[in-house]
Amino acid sequence: xxxxxxxxxxxxxxxxxxxxxxxxxxxxxxxxxxxxxxxxxxxxxxxxxxxxxxxxxxxxxxxxxxxxxxxxxxxxxxxxxxxxxxxxxxxxxxxxxxxxxxxxxxxxxxxxxxxxxxxxxxxxxxxxxxxxxxxx
Numbered sequence: 707x708x709x710x711x712x713x714x715x716x717x718x719x720x721x722x723x724x725x726x727x728x729x730x731x732x733x734x735x736x737x738x739x740x741x742x743x744x745x746x747x748x749x750x751x752x753x754x755x756x757x758x759x760x761x762x763x764x765x766x767x768x769x770x771x772x773x774x775x776x777x778x779x780x781x782x783x784x785x786x787x788x789x790x791x792x793x794x795x796x797x798x799x800x801x802x803x804x805x806x807x808x809x810x811x812x813x814x815x816x817x818x819x820x821x822x823x824x825x826x827x828x829x830x831x832x833x834x835x836x837x838x839x840x841x842x
Contacts, residue, residue, distance in 0.1 A: 709797065709798075710799055710803060712803055714743065714790065717788075717790050717807065721741055724807065724811050724812075732815075732819075735773050736815075736818075739815075741786045741787075741788065742787050743789075743790055745790050746790070747764045764789055765788070766811065767789075768818060769786075770783065770784030771784065772817060784818050787814075788811065793807060798836070805835065812829075813826060813829065813830070
């Protein structure tokens with residue numbers, strides 16, 4: 707059975723909805739952040755990140771400087787990239803895709819707020835509500 711897919715418009719709409727649902731205290735810090743969706747990361751990007759293009763999966767990427775590293779009043783533009791195909795390839799349903807978009811976007815937003823990969827280990831270790839589901 708092939709992996710489920712969303713149209714690009716559907717995928718972007720889920721990401722837009724996640725951003726719109728963020729609590730008020732966070733919104734003021736998102737003025738200079740853009741979320742872009744690309745089909746997949748390039749082999750060059752994976753190599754630049756020291757990832758193996760044949761084995762590693764990259765679902766999202768934060769580019770920029772955390773707000774904790776910026777000077778008072780400085781709001782440098784930051785960018786989050788979501789990669790559509792890798793997210794879809796690890797999911798078995800449209801609902802799981804929406805869940806993974808949210809999870810990836812929250813992970814990348816955490817970098818915007820100054821969290822490191824090590825800080826996010828507990829978040830990443832949380833079981834997905836889709837873990838253990840049988841393939842449809």
